[in-house]
Amino acid sequence: SSNVLTTSLEMVASEVSTENQLMPRKKTKEERLQLASRGLQVHVVGLSIHHASVEVREKLAIPEIEWNEASKDICSTGQVAEAAVLSTCNRFEVYYAASDPRQAMACLTNYLAKRSGLTVSVLRQNLFMLSGEDAVWHLMRVSGGLDSLIVGEGQILSQVKQCHYHSIEEEGSGGKVLSRMLEKSVTAGKRVRSETGISKGSVSISSAAVELSEMYSQKDLNLPFSEARLAVIGAGKMTRLLIIHLASRGLKNITIVNRSLGRPEAMQEEFPEIDIEIKLMDDLWDVVGQSDIVYTATSSTDYVITEELLQQNALGGGRPLMLVDIAVPRNVGDDCKNVPNVKAYNVDDLKAVVAKNTATRQKEMIEAEHLLREEANSFIGWRESLSAIPTINRLQETANAFREEELEKCTKKLGNSNLTDKEMEAVERLSRGIVNKLLHGPMAHLRKSESVEGKQAAVKELNAMFRLGQKEPNDKKNNRGRGR
Numbered sequence: 001s002s003n004v005l006t007t008s009l010e011m012v013a014s015e016v017s018t019e020n021q022l023m024p025r026k027k028t029k030e031e032r033l034q035l036a037s038r039g040l041q042v043h044v045v046g047l048s049i050h051h052a053s054v055e056v057r058e059k060l061a062i063p064e065i066e067w068n069e070a071s072k073d074i075c076s077t078g079q080v081a082e083a084a085v086l087s088t089c090n091r092f093e094v095y096y097a098a099s100d101p102r103q104a105m106a107c108l109t110n111y112l113a114k115r116s117g118l119t120v121s122v123l124r125q126n127l128f129m130l131s132g133e134d135a136v137w138h139l140m141r142v143s144g145g146l147d148s149l150i151v152g153e154g155q156i157l158s159q160v161k162q163c164h165y166h167s168i169e170e171e172g173s174g175g176k177v178l179s180r181m182l183e184k185s186v187t188a189g190k191r192v193r194s195e196t197g198i199s200k201g202s203v204s205i206s207s208a209a210v211e212l213s214e215m216y217s218q219k220d221l222n223l224p225f226s227e228a229r230l231a232v233i234g235a236g237k238m239t240r241l242l243i244i245h246l247a248s249r250g251l252k253n254i255t256i257v258n259r260s261l262g263r264p265e266a267m268q269e270e271f272p273e274i275d276i277e278i279k280l281m282d283d284l285w286d287v288v289g290q291s292d293i294v295y296t297a298t299s300s301t302d303y304v305i306t307e308e309l310l311q312q313n314a315l316g317g318g319r320p321l322m323l324v325d326i327a328v329p330r331n332v333g334d335d336c337k338n339v340p341n342v343k344a345y346n347v348d349d350l351k352a353v354v355a356k357n358t359a360t361r362q363k364e365m366i367e368a369e370h371l372l373r374e375e376a377n378s379f380i381g382w383r384e385s386l387s388a389i390p391t392i393n394r395l396q397e398t399a400n401a402f403r404e405e406e407l408e409k410c411t412k413k414l415g416n417s418n419l420t421d422k423e424m425e426a427v428e429r430l431s432r433g434i435v436n437k438l439l440h441g442p443m444a445h446l447r448k449s450e451s452v453e454g455k456q457a458a459v460k461e462l463n464a465m466f467r468l469g470q471k472e473p474n475d476k477k478n479n480r481g482r483g484r
Contacts, residue, residue: 046093058329082175143189206241296331
Protein backbone atom coordinates (compact mmCIF):
# COMPACT_ATOMS: atom_id res chain seq x y z
CA SER A 1 0.00 0.00 0.00
CA SER A 2 2.99 2.28 0.67
CA ASN A 3 4.17 1.81 -2.94
CA VAL A 4 0.67 2.55 -4.25
CA LEU A 5 0.50 5.74 -2.15
CA THR A 6 3.94 6.84 -3.36
CA THR A 7 2.96 6.23 -6.98
CA SER A 8 -0.30 8.19 -6.54
CA LEU A 9 1.54 11.12 -4.96
CA GLU A 10 4.06 11.11 -7.80
CA MET A 11 1.21 11.17 -10.36
CA VAL A 12 -0.47 14.11 -8.60
CA ALA A 13 2.84 15.97 -8.37
CA SER A 14 3.43 15.34 -12.08
CA GLU A 15 -0.04 16.68 -12.97
CA VAL A 16 0.46 19.80 -10.83
CA SER A 17 3.87 20.36 -12.40
CA THR A 18 2.42 20.05 -15.91
CA GLU A 19 -0.45 22.40 -14.99
CA ASN A 20 2.00 24.98 -13.65
CA GLN A 21 4.04 24.76 -16.86
CA LEU A 22 0.93 25.36 -18.95
CA MET A 23 -0.18 28.39 -16.90
CA PRO A 24 2.11 31.37 -17.54
CA ARG A 25 3.49 32.85 -14.31
CA LYS A 26 2.70 36.48 -13.54
CA LYS A 27 5.88 38.54 -13.99
CA THR A 28 7.32 40.39 -11.01
CA LYS A 29 7.82 44.16 -11.03
CA GLU A 30 11.58 43.69 -11.55
CA GLU A 31 10.99 41.33 -14.49
CA ARG A 32 8.56 43.78 -16.12
CA LEU A 33 11.09 46.59 -15.74
CA GLN A 34 13.84 44.43 -17.21
CA LEU A 35 11.62 43.53 -20.17
CA ALA A 36 10.72 47.18 -20.70
CA SER A 37 14.37 48.25 -20.73
CA ARG A 38 15.27 45.65 -23.37
CA GLY A 39 13.72 47.66 -26.15
CA LEU A 40 10.01 46.80 -26.06
CA GLN A 41 8.33 49.09 -28.57
CA VAL A 42 4.62 49.94 -28.54
CA HIS A 43 2.31 49.17 -31.48
CA VAL A 44 -1.38 49.20 -32.31
CA VAL A 45 -3.31 47.13 -34.81
CA GLY A 46 -7.02 47.40 -35.41
CA LEU A 47 -9.87 48.76 -37.43
CA SER A 48 -12.30 51.62 -36.91
CA ILE A 49 -15.23 53.30 -38.55
CA HIS A 50 -12.68 55.30 -40.58
CA HIS A 51 -11.10 52.18 -42.13
CA ALA A 52 -13.60 49.32 -42.08
CA SER A 53 -17.31 48.78 -42.57
CA VAL A 54 -19.57 47.66 -39.75
CA GLU A 55 -19.83 44.22 -41.42
CA VAL A 56 -16.11 43.67 -40.75
CA ARG A 57 -15.98 45.42 -37.35
CA GLU A 58 -18.74 43.30 -35.85
CA LYS A 59 -16.82 40.09 -36.64
CA LEU A 60 -13.93 41.23 -34.45
CA ALA A 61 -15.97 42.83 -31.66
CA ILE A 62 -15.08 41.47 -28.19
CA PRO A 63 -17.31 42.06 -25.13
CA GLU A 64 -15.51 43.92 -22.34
CA ILE A 65 -15.78 40.92 -20.04
CA GLU A 66 -13.51 39.01 -22.48
CA TRP A 67 -10.84 41.71 -23.06
CA ASN A 68 -8.35 40.20 -20.61
CA GLU A 69 -8.90 36.68 -21.91
CA ALA A 70 -8.19 37.88 -25.47
CA SER A 71 -5.07 39.78 -24.32
CA LYS A 72 -3.81 36.68 -22.54
CA ASP A 73 -4.32 34.57 -25.69
CA ILE A 74 -2.40 37.13 -27.76
CA CYS A 75 0.56 37.00 -25.33
CA SER A 76 0.47 33.20 -24.93
CA THR A 77 2.88 32.40 -27.79
CA GLY A 78 5.64 34.69 -26.50
CA GLN A 79 5.99 36.94 -29.58
CA VAL A 80 3.91 39.65 -27.86
CA ALA A 81 5.14 40.71 -24.41
CA GLU A 82 2.23 42.97 -23.39
CA ALA A 83 -1.27 43.46 -24.82
CA ALA A 84 -4.55 45.27 -24.14
CA VAL A 85 -7.81 45.12 -26.11
CA LEU A 86 -10.15 48.06 -26.76
CA SER A 87 -13.41 47.07 -28.45
CA THR A 88 -16.29 49.56 -28.90
CA CYS A 89 -19.12 50.25 -31.35
CA ASN A 90 -16.81 52.19 -33.67
CA ARG A 91 -13.43 50.52 -33.24
CA PHE A 92 -11.56 47.35 -32.42
CA GLU A 93 -7.93 47.86 -31.43
CA VAL A 94 -5.14 45.84 -29.84
CA TYR A 95 -2.36 47.84 -28.20
CA TYR A 96 0.73 45.73 -27.65
CA ALA A 97 4.45 45.83 -26.87
CA ALA A 98 7.00 43.57 -28.51
CA SER A 99 10.72 43.48 -29.23
CA ASP A 100 10.28 41.91 -32.69
CA PRO A 101 7.50 43.81 -34.54
CA ARG A 102 7.42 41.46 -37.55
CA GLN A 103 6.89 38.28 -35.52
CA ALA A 104 4.38 40.01 -33.25
CA MET A 105 2.34 41.29 -36.19
CA ALA A 106 2.25 37.84 -37.79
CA CYS A 107 1.09 36.36 -34.46
CA LEU A 108 -1.65 38.98 -34.08
CA THR A 109 -2.90 38.69 -37.65
CA ASN A 110 -3.25 34.93 -37.29
CA TYR A 111 -5.07 35.34 -33.97
CA LEU A 112 -7.51 37.88 -35.42
CA ALA A 113 -8.14 35.77 -38.54
CA LYS A 114 -8.88 32.72 -36.39
CA ARG A 115 -11.17 34.64 -34.04
CA SER A 116 -13.13 36.49 -36.73
CA GLY A 117 -13.33 33.80 -39.38
CA LEU A 118 -12.01 36.34 -41.93
CA THR A 119 -9.11 35.48 -44.21
CA VAL A 120 -5.73 37.14 -43.58
CA SER A 121 -6.00 38.92 -46.95
CA VAL A 122 -9.40 40.43 -46.04
CA LEU A 123 -8.08 41.48 -42.63
CA ARG A 124 -5.06 43.21 -44.15
CA GLN A 125 -7.33 45.23 -46.44
CA ASN A 126 -9.17 46.60 -43.39
CA LEU A 127 -6.60 46.72 -40.60
CA PHE A 128 -4.39 49.68 -39.79
CA MET A 129 -1.00 49.20 -38.11
CA LEU A 130 1.03 51.86 -36.28
CA SER A 131 4.28 51.63 -34.33
CA GLY A 132 6.33 53.70 -31.91
CA GLU A 133 5.44 57.38 -31.69
CA ASP A 134 2.65 56.94 -34.26
CA ALA A 135 0.96 54.34 -32.04
CA VAL A 136 1.31 56.62 -28.99
CA TRP A 137 -0.15 59.59 -30.88
CA HIS A 138 -3.06 57.48 -32.15
CA LEU A 139 -4.01 56.40 -28.62
CA MET A 140 -3.81 60.00 -27.38
CA ARG A 141 -6.19 61.14 -30.15
CA VAL A 142 -8.54 58.24 -29.40
CA SER A 143 -8.69 59.08 -25.69
CA GLY A 144 -9.08 62.79 -26.46
CA GLY A 145 -12.09 62.08 -28.70
CA LEU A 146 -10.38 63.43 -31.84
CA ASP A 147 -10.47 60.07 -33.63
CA SER A 148 -14.12 59.44 -32.79
CA LEU A 149 -16.95 59.54 -35.29
CA ILE A 150 -18.44 62.30 -33.12
CA VAL A 151 -15.49 64.58 -32.30
CA GLY A 152 -15.20 65.25 -28.58
CA GLU A 153 -17.65 62.53 -27.45
CA GLY A 154 -17.08 61.48 -23.84
CA GLN A 155 -17.86 57.77 -23.94
CA ILE A 156 -14.54 56.79 -25.50
CA LEU A 157 -12.59 58.21 -22.53
CA SER A 158 -14.46 55.94 -20.11
CA GLN A 159 -13.77 53.01 -22.47
CA VAL A 160 -10.02 53.79 -22.56
CA LYS A 161 -10.14 54.03 -18.74
CA GLN A 162 -11.62 50.53 -18.64
CA CYS A 163 -8.95 49.30 -21.05
CA HIS A 164 -6.26 50.66 -18.67
CA TYR A 165 -8.04 49.25 -15.62
CA HIS A 166 -8.26 45.77 -17.15
CA SER A 167 -4.62 45.88 -18.29
CA ILE A 168 -3.37 46.29 -14.70
CA GLU A 169 -5.70 43.68 -13.17
CA GLU A 170 -4.21 40.41 -11.93
CA GLU A 171 -5.52 38.70 -15.10
CA GLY A 172 -4.43 41.60 -17.33
CA SER A 173 -1.48 41.58 -19.74
CA GLY A 174 -0.62 45.27 -19.69
CA GLY A 175 2.92 45.15 -18.33
CA LYS A 176 5.02 48.18 -17.42
CA VAL A 177 5.18 49.93 -20.80
CA LEU A 178 1.62 49.45 -22.04
CA SER A 179 -0.08 50.23 -18.73
CA ARG A 180 1.97 53.45 -18.48
CA MET A 181 0.94 54.47 -22.01
CA LEU A 182 -2.75 53.79 -21.28
CA GLU A 183 -2.52 55.70 -18.00
CA LYS A 184 -0.99 58.69 -19.82
CA SER A 185 -3.74 58.57 -22.45
CA VAL A 186 -6.43 58.74 -19.75
CA THR A 187 -4.69 61.78 -18.26
CA ALA A 188 -4.56 63.33 -21.74
CA GLY A 189 -8.27 62.66 -22.35
CA LYS A 190 -9.22 64.29 -19.05
CA ARG A 191 -7.10 67.36 -19.81
CA VAL A 192 -8.64 67.81 -23.25
CA ARG A 193 -12.15 67.80 -21.81
CA SER A 194 -11.36 70.08 -18.86
CA GLU A 195 -9.04 72.56 -20.62
CA THR A 196 -10.81 72.94 -23.99
CA GLY A 197 -14.42 73.30 -25.12
CA ILE A 198 -14.34 70.23 -27.35
CA SER A 199 -16.91 68.29 -25.33
CA LYS A 200 -19.43 71.12 -25.01
CA GLY A 201 -22.83 70.33 -26.47
CA SER A 202 -24.47 66.95 -27.00
CA VAL A 203 -21.87 64.79 -28.72
CA SER A 204 -22.28 61.01 -28.78
CA ILE A 205 -23.41 58.22 -31.08
CA SER A 206 -26.83 58.47 -29.46
CA SER A 207 -27.10 62.21 -30.08
CA ALA A 208 -26.05 61.70 -33.70
CA ALA A 209 -28.70 58.97 -34.10
CA VAL A 210 -31.38 61.35 -32.81
CA GLU A 211 -30.12 64.10 -35.12
CA LEU A 212 -30.12 61.73 -38.11
CA SER A 213 -33.70 60.58 -37.47
CA GLU A 214 -34.78 64.19 -37.04
CA MET A 215 -33.03 65.12 -40.29
CA TYR A 216 -34.74 62.36 -42.35
CA SER A 217 -38.10 62.11 -40.59
CA GLN A 218 -40.01 64.33 -43.00
CA LYS A 219 -38.37 62.77 -46.07
CA ASP A 220 -38.65 59.10 -45.03
CA LEU A 221 -41.89 59.15 -43.02
CA ASN A 222 -43.67 62.22 -44.38
CA LEU A 223 -43.99 63.19 -40.75
CA PRO A 224 -42.46 65.92 -38.53
CA PHE A 225 -40.00 64.42 -36.02
CA SER A 226 -41.97 65.93 -33.13
CA GLU A 227 -45.02 63.81 -34.09
CA ALA A 228 -43.18 60.49 -34.59
CA ARG A 229 -43.99 57.55 -32.33
CA LEU A 230 -40.71 56.26 -30.88
CA ALA A 231 -39.46 52.93 -29.58
CA VAL A 232 -36.06 51.75 -28.34
CA ILE A 233 -35.03 48.10 -28.25
CA GLY A 234 -32.53 47.50 -25.43
CA ALA A 235 -32.00 49.26 -22.10
CA GLY A 236 -28.27 49.90 -21.74
CA LYS A 237 -26.12 53.06 -21.68
CA MET A 238 -26.93 53.93 -25.29
CA THR A 239 -30.68 53.82 -24.56
CA ARG A 240 -30.24 56.09 -21.56
CA LEU A 241 -28.40 58.63 -23.76
CA LEU A 242 -31.06 58.31 -26.45
CA ILE A 243 -33.75 59.20 -23.91
CA ILE A 244 -31.77 62.27 -22.78
CA HIS A 245 -31.35 63.56 -26.34
CA LEU A 246 -34.93 62.77 -27.37
CA ALA A 247 -36.22 64.58 -24.28
CA SER A 248 -34.04 67.61 -25.11
CA ARG A 249 -36.01 67.88 -28.38
CA GLY A 250 -39.33 67.81 -26.56
CA LEU A 251 -40.24 64.16 -27.21
CA LYS A 252 -41.83 62.81 -24.06
CA ASN A 253 -43.39 59.46 -25.14
CA ILE A 254 -41.01 56.54 -25.60
CA THR A 255 -41.54 52.77 -25.55
CA ILE A 256 -38.65 50.59 -24.33
CA VAL A 257 -38.55 46.93 -25.33
CA ASN A 258 -36.20 44.76 -23.29
CA ARG A 259 -35.64 41.16 -22.15
CA SER A 260 -36.23 42.08 -18.49
CA LEU A 261 -37.91 44.85 -16.50
CA GLY A 262 -35.06 45.94 -14.19
CA ARG A 263 -33.23 48.53 -16.29
CA PRO A 264 -36.29 50.03 -18.00
CA GLU A 265 -37.94 50.52 -14.60
CA ALA A 266 -34.77 52.24 -13.34
CA MET A 267 -35.03 54.60 -16.33
CA GLN A 268 -38.65 55.33 -15.49
CA GLU A 269 -37.52 56.44 -12.03
CA GLU A 270 -34.58 58.45 -13.45
CA PHE A 271 -36.76 60.30 -15.99
CA PRO A 272 -40.15 60.87 -14.26
CA GLU A 273 -41.00 63.72 -16.64
CA ILE A 274 -40.96 61.32 -19.63
CA ASP A 275 -43.76 58.86 -20.33
CA ILE A 276 -41.78 55.60 -20.70
CA GLU A 277 -43.83 52.52 -21.58
CA ILE A 278 -42.09 49.19 -20.92
CA LYS A 279 -42.61 46.08 -23.04
CA LEU A 280 -40.89 42.70 -22.99
CA MET A 281 -39.45 41.04 -26.11
CA ASP A 282 -42.62 38.96 -26.55
CA ASP A 283 -44.34 42.21 -27.60
CA LEU A 284 -41.55 43.31 -29.95
CA TRP A 285 -43.48 43.11 -33.20
CA ASP A 286 -46.58 44.78 -31.80
CA VAL A 287 -44.38 47.70 -30.71
CA VAL A 288 -42.53 47.88 -34.06
CA GLY A 289 -45.87 47.85 -35.89
CA GLN A 290 -47.16 50.79 -33.83
CA SER A 291 -43.96 52.89 -34.10
CA ASP A 292 -42.65 55.32 -36.71
CA ILE A 293 -39.00 55.26 -35.60
CA VAL A 294 -37.35 52.29 -33.87
CA TYR A 295 -33.84 52.63 -32.40
CA THR A 296 -31.98 49.37 -31.70
CA ALA A 297 -29.22 49.24 -29.09
CA THR A 298 -29.01 45.71 -27.66
CA SER A 299 -25.93 43.60 -26.90
CA SER A 300 -27.28 40.70 -28.97
CA THR A 301 -24.79 39.09 -31.36
CA ASP A 302 -27.66 38.01 -33.65
CA TYR A 303 -29.98 40.20 -35.72
CA VAL A 304 -33.12 41.27 -33.86
CA ILE A 305 -34.86 42.60 -37.00
CA THR A 306 -34.48 41.14 -40.50
CA GLU A 307 -36.34 41.33 -43.82
CA GLU A 308 -37.80 37.86 -43.22
CA LEU A 309 -39.06 38.76 -39.73
CA LEU A 310 -40.59 42.01 -40.97
CA GLN A 311 -42.43 40.16 -43.74
CA GLN A 312 -43.57 37.40 -41.34
CA ASN A 313 -45.08 40.04 -39.07
CA ALA A 314 -46.84 41.83 -41.96
CA LEU A 315 -44.66 44.94 -41.67
CA GLY A 316 -43.51 45.11 -45.28
CA GLY A 317 -45.03 47.58 -47.72
CA GLY A 318 -47.36 49.20 -45.23
CA ARG A 319 -46.92 52.39 -43.21
CA PRO A 320 -43.41 53.97 -43.47
CA LEU A 321 -40.96 52.77 -40.83
CA MET A 322 -37.48 54.07 -39.91
CA LEU A 323 -34.97 51.72 -38.24
CA VAL A 324 -31.90 53.34 -36.64
CA ASP A 325 -29.40 50.71 -35.49
CA ILE A 326 -26.60 52.01 -33.22
CA ALA A 327 -25.41 48.59 -32.00
CA VAL A 328 -22.22 46.73 -32.94
CA PRO A 329 -22.62 43.87 -33.71
CA ARG A 330 -25.65 45.10 -35.64
CA ASN A 331 -29.21 44.40 -34.50
CA VAL A 332 -30.83 45.17 -37.88
CA GLY A 333 -30.03 43.06 -40.93
CA ASP A 334 -28.85 44.88 -44.05
CA ASP A 335 -31.62 43.15 -46.02
CA CYS A 336 -34.23 45.30 -44.23
CA LYS A 337 -33.45 47.98 -46.82
CA ASN A 338 -35.16 45.71 -49.38
CA VAL A 339 -38.50 45.98 -47.60
CA PRO A 340 -40.84 48.56 -49.21
CA ASN A 341 -41.46 51.66 -47.06
CA VAL A 342 -38.70 50.67 -44.59
CA LYS A 343 -35.64 52.90 -44.20
CA ALA A 344 -32.79 51.28 -42.27
CA TYR A 345 -29.71 53.13 -40.97
CA ASN A 346 -26.68 51.93 -38.98
CA VAL A 347 -23.68 53.62 -37.30
CA ASP A 348 -21.88 54.01 -40.64
CA ASP A 349 -24.74 56.22 -41.87
CA LEU A 350 -24.12 58.73 -39.08
CA LYS A 351 -21.23 60.24 -41.05
CA ALA A 352 -23.66 62.66 -42.71
CA VAL A 353 -24.40 64.16 -39.30
CA VAL A 354 -20.77 64.15 -38.21
CA ALA A 355 -19.42 66.53 -40.86
CA LYS A 356 -21.34 69.44 -39.33
CA ASN A 357 -20.20 68.52 -35.82
CA THR A 358 -16.53 68.36 -36.84
CA ALA A 359 -16.60 71.68 -38.69
CA THR A 360 -17.84 73.52 -35.60
CA ARG A 361 -15.04 72.08 -33.46
CA GLN A 362 -11.95 72.92 -35.54
CA LYS A 363 -10.60 75.49 -33.06
CA GLU A 364 -11.05 73.15 -30.09
CA MET A 365 -9.40 70.30 -32.05
CA ILE A 366 -6.25 72.39 -32.58
CA GLU A 367 -6.12 73.31 -28.87
CA ALA A 368 -6.72 69.68 -27.91
CA GLU A 369 -3.86 68.46 -30.11
CA HIS A 370 -1.40 70.76 -28.31
CA LEU A 371 -2.37 69.20 -24.97
CA LEU A 372 -2.29 65.67 -26.36
CA ARG A 373 1.19 66.28 -27.80
CA GLU A 374 2.46 67.27 -24.34
CA GLU A 375 1.24 64.00 -22.82
CA ALA A 376 2.51 61.95 -25.77
CA ASN A 377 5.98 63.51 -25.46
CA SER A 378 5.95 62.85 -21.73
CA PHE A 379 5.33 59.14 -22.30
CA ILE A 380 7.86 58.91 -25.15
CA GLY A 381 10.49 60.57 -22.94
CA TRP A 382 9.77 58.11 -20.13
CA ARG A 383 9.90 55.18 -22.57
CA GLU A 384 13.29 56.30 -23.87
CA SER A 385 14.58 56.73 -20.31
CA LEU A 386 14.15 52.96 -19.89
CA SER A 387 16.84 52.43 -22.51
CA ALA A 388 19.26 54.15 -20.11
CA ILE A 389 18.69 51.51 -17.38
CA PRO A 390 21.18 48.93 -18.83
CA THR A 391 23.82 51.69 -19.16
CA ILE A 392 23.22 52.86 -15.57
CA ASN A 393 23.45 49.25 -14.34
CA ARG A 394 26.69 48.61 -16.26
CA LEU A 395 28.16 51.87 -14.99
CA GLN A 396 27.37 50.95 -11.37
CA GLU A 397 28.66 47.39 -11.82
CA THR A 398 31.91 48.58 -13.45
CA ALA A 399 32.54 51.22 -10.80
CA ASN A 400 31.77 48.77 -7.99
CA ALA A 401 34.12 46.17 -9.50
CA PHE A 402 36.94 48.74 -9.55
CA ARG A 403 36.12 49.71 -5.96
CA GLU A 404 36.17 46.12 -4.72
CA GLU A 405 39.43 45.42 -6.54
CA GLU A 406 41.19 48.44 -5.07
CA LEU A 407 39.68 47.82 -1.62
CA GLU A 408 41.03 44.28 -1.65
CA LYS A 409 44.53 45.56 -2.39
CA CYS A 410 44.20 48.18 0.31
CA THR A 411 42.94 45.60 2.83
CA LYS A 412 46.00 43.40 2.20
CA LYS A 413 48.33 46.34 2.82
CA LEU A 414 46.47 47.30 5.99
CA GLY A 415 46.41 43.70 7.20
CA ASN A 416 49.27 44.28 9.67
CA SER A 417 47.91 47.61 10.93
CA ASN A 418 45.69 45.96 13.56
CA LEU A 419 42.54 47.78 12.35
CA THR A 420 39.35 46.75 14.11
CA ASP A 421 36.32 45.41 12.23
CA LYS A 422 34.58 48.71 12.85
CA GLU A 423 37.48 50.64 11.33
CA MET A 424 37.56 48.32 8.28
CA GLU A 425 33.82 48.86 7.90
CA ALA A 426 34.48 52.62 7.87
CA VAL A 427 37.02 52.15 5.05
CA GLU A 428 34.40 50.11 3.11
CA ARG A 429 31.81 52.88 3.59
CA LEU A 430 34.38 55.48 2.51
CA SER A 431 35.04 53.62 -0.75
CA ARG A 432 31.31 53.33 -1.47
CA GLY A 433 30.72 56.99 -0.72
CA ILE A 434 33.49 58.12 -3.09
CA VAL A 435 32.15 55.94 -5.92
CA ASN A 436 28.54 57.07 -5.39
CA LYS A 437 29.47 60.75 -5.43
CA LEU A 438 31.58 60.32 -8.57
CA LEU A 439 28.73 58.50 -10.36
CA HIS A 440 25.99 60.90 -9.27
CA GLY A 441 26.78 63.51 -11.94
CA PRO A 442 26.92 61.16 -14.97
CA MET A 443 23.78 59.27 -13.91
CA ALA A 444 21.82 62.45 -13.19
CA HIS A 445 22.81 63.75 -16.63
CA LEU A 446 21.62 60.51 -18.20
CA ARG A 447 18.26 60.63 -16.42
CA LYS A 448 17.58 64.32 -17.01
CA SER A 449 18.24 64.48 -20.76
CA GLU A 450 14.80 65.62 -21.89
CA SER A 451 14.75 64.92 -25.62
CA VAL A 452 14.92 61.44 -27.12
CA GLU A 453 18.02 62.50 -29.10
CA GLY A 454 19.60 63.86 -25.90
CA LYS A 455 19.10 60.56 -24.06
CA GLN A 456 20.54 58.55 -26.94
CA ALA A 457 23.58 60.84 -27.15
CA ALA A 458 24.13 60.68 -23.36
CA VAL A 459 23.97 56.86 -23.38
CA LYS A 460 26.51 56.73 -26.20
CA GLU A 461 28.86 59.20 -24.45
CA LEU A 462 28.83 57.31 -21.14
CA ASN A 463 29.38 53.96 -22.83
CA ALA A 464 32.44 55.37 -24.63
CA MET A 465 33.74 57.42 -21.68
CA PHE A 466 33.66 54.55 -19.17
CA ARG A 467 34.35 51.79 -21.75
CA LEU A 468 31.23 49.96 -20.59
CA GLY A 469 31.27 47.54 -23.48
CA GLN A 470 34.74 46.22 -22.53
CA LYS A 471 35.74 43.41 -20.21
CA GLU A 472 35.41 43.50 -16.45
CA PRO A 473 38.07 45.59 -14.68
CA ASN A 474 39.38 42.60 -12.71
CA ASP A 475 40.19 40.75 -15.96
CA LYS A 476 43.80 39.65 -15.66
CA LYS A 477 44.74 41.14 -19.03
CA ASN A 478 43.59 44.56 -17.91
CA ASN A 479 45.34 44.26 -14.53
CA ARG A 480 48.69 42.84 -15.64
CA GLY A 481 51.55 44.29 -13.61
CA ARG A 482 49.28 46.07 -11.14
CA GLY A 483 48.91 45.61 -7.40
CA ARG A 484 52.52 44.72 -6.66
